[in-house]
Amino acid sequence: MQILITNDDGITAPGLQMLEQELSQIAEIVVVAPESERSAMSQAITVHNPIRVQKFDMQNAKHAWQISGTPTDCVKLAVEALLPKPPDVIVSGINRGPNLGTDVLYSGTVSAAMEGILYGIPSIAVSLDTWEDFSYQPAARFVCKLILSMQKNQYPPATLLNINVPALPDQEIGGYVITKMGNRQYKNVFEKRLDPRGRAYYWMGGNTIDCENDPDSDVAVVRDGKISVTPIHFDLTNHNILNILRKWEL
Amino acid sequence: MQILITNDDGITAPGLQMLEQELSQIAEIVVVAPESERSAMSQAITVHNPIRVQKFDMQNAKHAWQISGTPTDCVKLAVEALLPKPPDVIVSGINRGPNLGTDVLYSGTVSAAMEGILYGIPSIAVSLDTWEDFSYQPAARFVCKLILSMQKNQYPPATLLNINVPALPDQEIGGYVITKMGNRQYKNVFEKRLDPRGRAYYWMGGNTIDCENDPDSDVAVVRDGKISVTPIHFDLTNHNILNILRKWEL
Numbered sequence: 001m002q003i004l005i006t007n008d009d010g011i012t013a014p015g016l017q018m019l020e021q022e023l024s025q026i027a028e029i030v031v032v033a034p035e036s037e038r039s040a041m042s043q044a045i046t047v048h049n050p051i052r053v054q055k056f057d058m059q060n061a062k063h064a065w066q067i068s069g070t071p072t073d074c075v076k077l078a079v080e081a082l083l084p085k086p087p088d089v090i091v092s093g094i095n096r097g098p099n100l101g102t103d104v105l106y107s108g109t110v111s112a113a114m115e116g117i118l119y120g121i122p123s124i125a126v127s128l129d130t131w132e133d134f135s136y137q138p139a140a141r142f143v144c145k146l147i148l149s150m151q152k153n154q155y156p157p158a159t160l161l162n163i164n165v166p167a168l169p170d171q172e173i174g175g176y177v178i179t180k181m182g183n184r185q186y187k188n189v190f191e192k193r194l195d196p197r198g199r200a201y202y203w204m205g206g207n208t209i210d211c212e213n214d215p216d217s218d219v220a221v222v223r224d225g226k227i228s229v230t231p232i233h234f235d236l237t238n239h240n241i242l243n244i245l246r247k248w249e250l
Numbered sequence: 251m252q253i254l255i256t257n258d259d260g261i262t263a264p265g266l267q268m269l270e271q272e273l274s275q276i277a278e279i280v281v282v283a284p285e286s287e288r289s290a291m292s293q294a295i296t297v298h299n300p301i302r303v304q305k306f307d308m309q310n311a312k313h314a315w316q317i318s319g320t321p322t323d324c325v326k327l328a329v330e331a332l333l334p335k336p337p338d339v340i341v342s343g344i345n346r347g348p349n350l351g352t353d354v355l356y357s358g359t360v361s362a363a364m365e366g367i368l369y370g371i372p373s374i375a376v377s378l379d380t381w382e383d384f385s386y387q388p389a390a391r392f393v394c395k396l397i398l399s400m401q402k403n404q405y406p407p408a409t410l411l412n413i414n415v416p417a418l419p420d421q422e423i424g425g426y427v428i429t430k431m432g433n434r435q436y437k438n439v440f441e442k443r444l445d446p447r448g449r450a451y452y453w454m455g456g457n458t459i460d461c462e463n464d465p466d467s468d469v470a471v472v473r474d475g476k477i478s479v480t481p482i483h484f485d486l487t488n489h490n491i492l493n494i495l496r497k498w499e500l
Binding site for chain 2: 045237
């Protein structure tokens with residue numbers, strides 16, 4: 001089995017290195033990751049600039065490359081140009097910070113896994129629910145178990161698994177739950193400042209509002225100290241309202 | 251009624267200007283758009299750099315601002331910082347080139363409308379199926395009719411409408427069809443070149459492969475010379491496999 005690892009925090013991020021170390025115990029590893037941080041890039045692709053690719057030295061990987069593009073570029077380049085054949089599994093992460101609820105839409109980590117399933121390759125996104133320094137090992141070990149389980153069970157095609165792991169010591173994590181994508185909203189999203197020349201600029205920031213969330217949602221489950229596993233697909237069609245819309249007359 | 255117009259081709263793009271002209275006949279217009287092209291940005295947001303905002307002069311708009319960020323930033327800034335109250339409708343486009351099938355995932359145009367529905371604001375993305383110079387007027391007029399129809403009918407919340415208009419004269423367009431999101435794949439995605447110093451770089455390109463597509467898909471309907479209207483929502487959960495996954499044992 002060959003596993004491609006990517007992320008959006010950049011190739012030197014500790015979350016990626018922990019994945020490389022743990023997953024190398026169950027598979028051959030290749031790494032294609034951004035040369036520096038590319039978070040909140042969603043599924044952006046680099047079409048107006050050339051992409052640079054450079055060999056990178058990693059202890060447990062057969063090959064590793066850092067690239068000048070986005071997380072989605074990494075998966076495309078790996079599959080289309082760098083690897084002789086597509087990997088068996090793609091793992092994106094381990095992200096510094098959660099990718100829960102509607103925040104998934106902005107996530108470079110999850111989008112790289114989305115690109116994986118567009119190629120028909122089983123893909124996992126994995127994030128740790130803290131921006132502080134904390135051990136990535138429980139999350140990496142959970143991914144190992146999950147991949148072995150995907151191989152044993154009939155893994156449903158065209159669906160990625162989005163994993164969020166609470167920032168707790170291994171023995172305090174209350175197992176895992178299969179979840180739905182929840183809801184996240186922010187307040188105080190922009191801060192307006194003046195530069196030394198008196199011209200205005202805006203910083204995006206904001207604090208999450210604790211929305212009402214289904215107890216089956218990723219948001220609620222991680223808040224409760226458990227690992228969330230959300231199956232995510234790329235069919236954005238709202239099938240429930242197709243027939244309602246067909247009755248409209250323009 | 252107030253309509254916010256944005257796009258990913260930049261504030262001077264002819265598709266946006268045609269929307270501004272036509273929609274001003276049915277509503278008050280405000281424009282918040284990128285200062286230059288931001289295509290293939292997906293739902294990227296600008297969190298590591300400040301965002302600049304500048305007034306822009308547009309004939310039919312009450313207010314217009316150009317910003318240094320992404321299409322999604324435009325919607326966030328408009329709602330959170332620039333407008334005294336949220337707009338009644340958001341329209342993103344008219345994009346130069348189609349946003350059909352799985353390409354929607356990379357689209358800045360569609361992502362701006364996605365941001366709109368995250369705020370609970372009825373939102374439309376609209377694209378013209380050509381990269382050549384061609385009249386945007388039939389597309390703009392269709393959007394006018396659609397907005398009036400959304401007001402008359404009970405518009406389902408949390409669902410954007412993704413419109414793709416074939417590049418045909420008005421009288422040759424064969425009406426519209428409510429569609430599902432289809433499938434788009436590419437071949438020859440990367441071209442490898444050497445720079446004058448002999449170092450490699452890659453250009454992303456590629457030609458669409460004509461995939462098998464459901465006759466009810468956006469891809470098939472536009473190919474057939476009709477306007478596609480695809481309802482798109484932000485719940486990416488694959489609900490069909492939740493119970494299958496719940497039977498797994500890790």
